[in-house]
Amino acid sequence: MDNSTPETSADVDRDGDAPQHPEVQTAAGRVRGRWRSTTGGRGNSRSAAFLGIPFAEAPVGELRFAAPVPKAPWDGVLDAVEFGATAQRGDQGVTLIPEPSIPGDSTLNVNVFTPSPEATAPGEGLPVLVWIHGGGYFAGSPASPWYDGRNFNRDGVVTVSISYRLGFDGFGWIEDAPSNRAVRDWLLALEWVQQNIAAFGGDPSRVTIAGQSAGGGAVLTLLGIPQAQHLFHAVYAVSGVLADVKPAKAEAFGRALAEAAGVAPTRIGWSTLSEERVLELQKKATQLDGDALNTVADDGLPLGPAIDGELLQMSTPDSLRSGVGADKPLVLGATDDEFTMATADAEKSLRWVPKGLLLSKLGVPKAARKAYLAANADVVAKGKARLAGRVVTDRLFRVGVLRIAAARGSAPTWVYRFSWPSGHFGYAEHCLDVPFFFDCLDGPAIDHLAGDHAPQSLADDIHSAAVAFVVGGDPGWERYETASHATRVWDVPSRDDANAYASVRPLLR
Structure with missing residues (x-):
């Protein structure tokens, strides 16, 4: 869906002092957001939200099982006042975190929350927090009201939440498809942040990536990827769950699911199946009852970032042990x-x-x-x-x-x-x-x-x-040391x- 409109002067809020719908020029085109209030009664009292900005082309058709392709430029002004489509489909029922599903094809998008939507010179912007949602690598949504960055904005931090392909579309082994497609989504979203966040008042040289559950596992995975090191500067992992799926397991799962579907384990084979059919097969193959939880503890998740010899050259702990990411501060816990x-x-x-x-x-x-x-x-x-x-x-x-x-x-x-x-x-x-x-x-x-x-x-x-x-790379308590x-x-x-x-x-x- 094209939300762009002819470029016009920004609307003015009720008191006439400032635009109620601020506009920002990104590398691909101009976007229009909206101001909202923060809470807590301190710091900046307003936060500008720019929602559903596409960082990649819609992963449908020939792009469904491909690496993400950067979003082509658009004309006019893109209305970014509502969340974009999510990779999560359907009503998830009552979940621990409210994470709505939003229909649509353009599921690779970012949401930017900023107290100062004005372009900044290098080194002069505010620090940036990039949030990756959880959901077991097969569910979850960046459109949760809990992930709204308004109160980080209040305290001087620009905040971004990103989307990525889920489940088999994002992580499943396919014979002739790029591996770790969702990991590539993370990387392209972080490239978008590096390229565009200064236009929203952020400093691309001070980016902290954070996430919870599978999102916590995502940021730990990124910390262990050599090719990702230029994209962020600190990591905060909340209840992180690593996948580090071994190559043989990833391939065996992909082949078994293709056999259950009655298709060849190729892009052409999978493309003959509807999205609904793939989700049905995936759900049946990944049911988590009590015994399955024990299996996951022993053998790991079947879908998630996989050791592919390209992006993930070894398990994340082994990569960190070898010194990858050692220059970056990390907070983690559960x-x-x-x-x-x-x-x-x-x-x-x-x-x-x-x-x-x-x-x-x-x-x-x-x-x-x-x-x-x-x-x-x-x-x-x-x-x-x-x-x-x-x-x-x-x-x-x-x-x-x-x-x-x-x-x-x-x-x-x-x-x-x-x-x-x-x-x-x-x-x-x-x-x-x-x-x-x-x-x-x-x-x-x-x-x-x-x-x-x-x-x-x-x-x-x-x-x-x-x-x-x-802001400063130190949360305020003593570092964890082997001895202490x-x-x-x-x-x-x-x-x-x-x-x-x-x-x-x-x-x-």
């Missing part, structure tokens, strides 16, 4: 009970299961079980469902935090743990920290995740630390604790 919701209702069925057998079924090595139970005595006392949730959380998320931190060696790294228990669930579940990071506790659908009285003081602390990191294990524990009150991840360490043996 919540205490990311996936406890997956087991919370199983207490009755687990009642007669011995703890040793439970740990065995969840993949805890026999040699580590006694030490793990001792280190998690507080969780054990809450029942076997909570214990099972903690094991899954540790294996999928929290072990990864420690392994990435260790792989970084002496590179500048800060570790945190989010421990504040939700007022609704009673524990710190997956996604709970996102509205604290964005300082949007006044946003929609917060209560079903955090309860009715989420502490604004904690949001102030977490958001301020994120701003400090984006310094860790910030986000809670009420927050604290610093060198033993914050001690309960996870038996799984590292």
Whole structure:
């Protein structure tokens, strides 16, 4: 859909002092956004949003399974006041984060939020935060109201959220198609930021990439890619999940899915299938029940960034261990009970299961079980469902935090743990920290995740630390070192604790 209109003078707001619809000239054409208010009563009181700006041609037709192609220039002014199409399709039902699906073909777009939509000279712009959404690499949307950058704008940070192809279209192995198409989407979106962000008041030499869940895995993946190093300058990974799919596994999954579809594992073969049919096949092949979660912990995700010998030459930890990205500051961490919701209702069925057998079924090595139970005595006392949730959380998320931190060696790294228990669930579940990071506790659908009285003081602390990191490369607590294990524990009150991840360490043996 072409939203461009003949170029005209910008509208003027009610008080007549400033344009209500600011315009910015990008490399491909002019875009028109809109002003909104920030919240919190400090800093800049207004934020300009430019939504759904295409950074690539629509990935349809001959481009569906191709590398992304930069968006061709357009004439006139592109109205950028509504979110663009999303790669996520259909109604996802009730999800932890409100992430709407928006129909349309032009799914490769960016949303820019800025307090100062004016071109800046090199080195004079504001620092930039680029957000990559999560969703297991097969779902999620950059159009979430929780990802609105207005309060980062309030605190002097230009914010960008980006879209990318999901699931098989983005990550699936196809015999004659470019590998890691979604990773290439990330790279082209970051190239767009480098080329255009100064026009929105940002500094391309101060770009921090951040994301949560699969988005956290995305920014860690990018940190380990040599070809990506010029595109960003710092990384903030929230509950990151790496895929690092091995070549044989990626190919086997692609061939099996093609066989189930009754097509050749080629671009021509896949192009004969409707989008709906591919999604149906993908969903059937990637169902995540309790046993599947354990399989993922053991073998990794079937769809996600894959080791292809080109972009991902080795696993991300191995790449970081070799020194890639060592010049870039990194913050990473996880919540205490990311996936406890997956087991919370199983207490009755687990009642007669011995703890040793439970740990065995969840993949805890026999040699580590006694030490793990001792280190998690507080969780054990809450029942076997909570214990099972903690094991899954540790294996999928929290072990990864420690392994990435260790792989970084002496590179500048800060570790945190989010421990504040939700007022609704009673524990710190997956996604709970996102509205604290964005300082949007006044946003929609917060209560079903955090309860009715989420502490604004904690949001102030977490958001301020994120701003400090984006602005100055230091979130404000001691670096994580092999000897000290310094860790910030986000809670009420927050604290610093060198033993914050001690309960996870038996799984590292």
